[in-house]
Amino acid sequence: MEIIHISAECYPVAKVGGLADVVGALAKTQTQEGLSVKVVIPYYNLSSLKTIQTETIFSSDVKLGQFNFPFSILKAFNTRLEFDLYLIVIPELFDREEIYGYRDDIERFVAFQIAFLNWQKTIETIPSVLHCHDYHSALIPFMITHSYEYNILCRIPTLLTLHNALYQGQFGFDKLHYLPQYDLSKTNILEWGGNINSIAAGLRSARAITTVSPSYLEQINTNGYGLEYLFREVRYKSKGILNGIDTEVWNPETDNKIAAQYGIKNATVGKKINKEKLCEMFHLDVNIPIICFIGRLYEEKGADLLYEFSKKTLQENAEKFNILILGSGNEAIEKQLQSLVADSQGVYNLFVGFDEDLAHLIYGGSDFILMPSRTESCGLNQMYGYRYGTIPVVRKTGGLIDTVQDIDKNGLGICFQNETVEDITSAIERAVTLFENKEKLNTIIKSGMMRDHSWNKANQDYLKMYKLIIK
Ligand code: GLC
Numbered sequence: 001m002e003i004i005h006i007s008a009e010c011y012p013v014a015k016v017g018g019l020a021d022v023v024g025a026l027a028k029t030q031t032q033e034g035l036s037v038k039v040v041i042p043y044y045n046l047s048s049l050k051t052i053q054t055e056t057i058f059s060s061d062v063k064l065g066q067f068n069f070p071f072s073i074l075k076a077f078n079t080r081l082e083f084d085l086y087l088i089v090i091p092e093l094f095d096r097e098e099i100y101g102y103r104d105d106i107e108r109f110v111a112f113q114i115a116f117l118n119w120q121k122t123i124e125t126i127p128s129v130l131h132c133h134d135y136h137s138a139l140i141p142f143m144i145t146h147s148y149e150y151n152i153l154c155r156i157p158t159l160l161t162l163h164n165a166l167y168q169g170q171f172g173f174d175k176l177h178y179l180p181q182y183d184l185s186k187t188n189i190l191e192w193g194g195n196i197n198s199i200a201a202g203l204r205s206a207r208a209i210t211t212v213s214p215s216y217l218e219q220i221n222t223n224g225y226g227l228e229y230l231f232r233e234v235r236y237k238s239k240g241i242l243n244g245i246d247t248e249v250w251n252p253e254t255d256n257k258i259a260a261q262y263g264i265k266n267a268t269v270g271k272k273i274n275k276e277k278l279c280e281m282f283h284l285d286v287n288i289p290i291i292c293f294i295g296r297l298y299e300e301k302g303a304d305l306l307y308e309f310s311k312k313t314l315q316e317n318a319e320k321f322n323i324l325i326l327g328s329g330n331e332a333i334e335k336q337l338q339s340l341v342a343d344s345q346g347v348y349n350l351f352v353g354f355d356e357d358l359a360h361l362i363y364g365g366s367d368f369i370l371m372p373s374r375t376e377s378c379g380l381n382q383m384y385g386y387r388y389g390t391i392p393v394v395r396k397t398g399g400l401i402d403t404v405q406d407i408d409k410n411g412l413g414i415c416f417q418n419e420t421v422e423d424i425t426s427a428i429e430r431a432v433t434l435f436e437n438k439e440k441l442n443t444i445i446k447s448g449m450m451r452d453h454s455w456n457k458a459n460q461d462y463l464k465m466y467k468l469i470i471k
Helices: 020-031 105-120 141-147 148-153 175-180 185-189 197-203 214-220 228-235 266-282 303-316 331-343 356-365 380-387 398-403 421-436 438-450 458-467
Strands: 004-005 038-040 055-064 067-077 082-087 129-133 160-164 196-198 208-211 238-240 290-297 322-329 348-352 366-373 391-395 415-416
Touching: 004 020, 004 415, 020 038, 020 129, 020 141, 020 458, 038 148, 055 105, 067 105, 067 438, 082 197, 082 458, 105 141, 105 148, 105 175, 129 141, 141 148, 141 196, 141 197, 141 214, 141 238, 148 421, 160 185, 160 398, 175 196, 185 197, 196 197, 197 214, 197 228, 197 398, 208 458, 214 228, 214 238, 214 398, 266 322, 266 438, 290 331, 290 415, 303 322, 303 331, 303 348, 322 331, 356 380, 366 380, 366 421, 380 398, 380 438, 391 398, 391 421, 391 438, 415 421, 421 438
Parallel strands: 004 038, 004 129, 038 082, 129 160, 160 208, 208 238, 290 322, 290 366, 322 348, 366 391, 391 415
Antiparallel strands: 055 067, 067 082
16 A cells, blocks of 8 residues: 655654654554555755755646746655655745745645646556645645546545644635636635635545544534534544654653653653753753643644733742743744743743754653643644653643543543633642642653553554545
């Protein structure tokens, strides 16, 4: 079976968030299980990509309305990746240092998908499944089914995985001519709310849909960012498959990005050394718990609530815990969070930016990981948290519901209901109380570290899904 993943991100070469981790780890697991796996991403101007050895295997053009973009396909070699990596080079659109956030993101990712198909239609061996991830590749199922040019690919089964249905790749019908000529009677498949909507087109055209957790799938049926009606309509071909984590990359016993390695048996000692290192680096108080936040600083992740909560904590001068933040995103939120450092009193600090190595150390040395997400399709940080003995404190939403049960219900984390500072505050108060009860704390830490979040189960579920659509 040959699977092609088409994605905007892939760990370890192009990462903004969880999408990269999932695509990289899933492709790796599938390869280990004997599938033939390719991952195709754009060639950004990132040092992690520029240092890879490549050979050009195909060149052509993408026509996007009146624009014409030359592109080429690079095959990476001598990488330490276990799967085959292909890079689509469209210099005008992707030779940039950020993965997203440009005004022409629509042009960039539509061109990426067309380039991919222009290449695929020339290849003799047809893949078993095209596995599309998020809006950046969600038009592919539509294009192969209805664009005349790709007729030869129209029988390839497609699976669309939604990692984040908030971003839907919408654009006006004035850009309809970007799409290679198709059967115009099918235009309604593209349309949602008066626009072309990549996710809507993907939901209708893909053979099957997966979300990255079962609870998220339930949730978007009633709260689907405007698409709930459509989510219900395609429910019959949808399934929630809970993400796993790469237990080799995220293993405190072998992790050379942390100050001291540790396993379940010596977690207390190991975490203490990591905590001391963190406290030294960020001028924090080693005697009280560290509550960390790692991730993209956007409202969807509750980063604005994090600011309000931190501000309140510092004003009240409570000094019962430290807050340590690693992330970047919305500039206004970044500035707000930064503005608190002046009054940090040695219990608050942050690093604005993306730093994978630091993330590992923060998991290693923190006591709790806070996830005040407004929406979370799966969330990986709570699982990284478990693995490093860092207890998750999460809002009950999406995949967090599927992975974190409250300690009062025999679970291994702390849950709260509402997206409010009050709820975060009382959850953190419970965390501080737990921190003082060392015996209970250690039991929870160790049980969390024993949880199995490997890709084995999800991998089997994806395999079943592929088999179902290959017919
Ligand atoms: C996105 C989602 C996150 C999920 C990840 C991987 O980043 O926001 O919840 O875990 O994708 O699927």
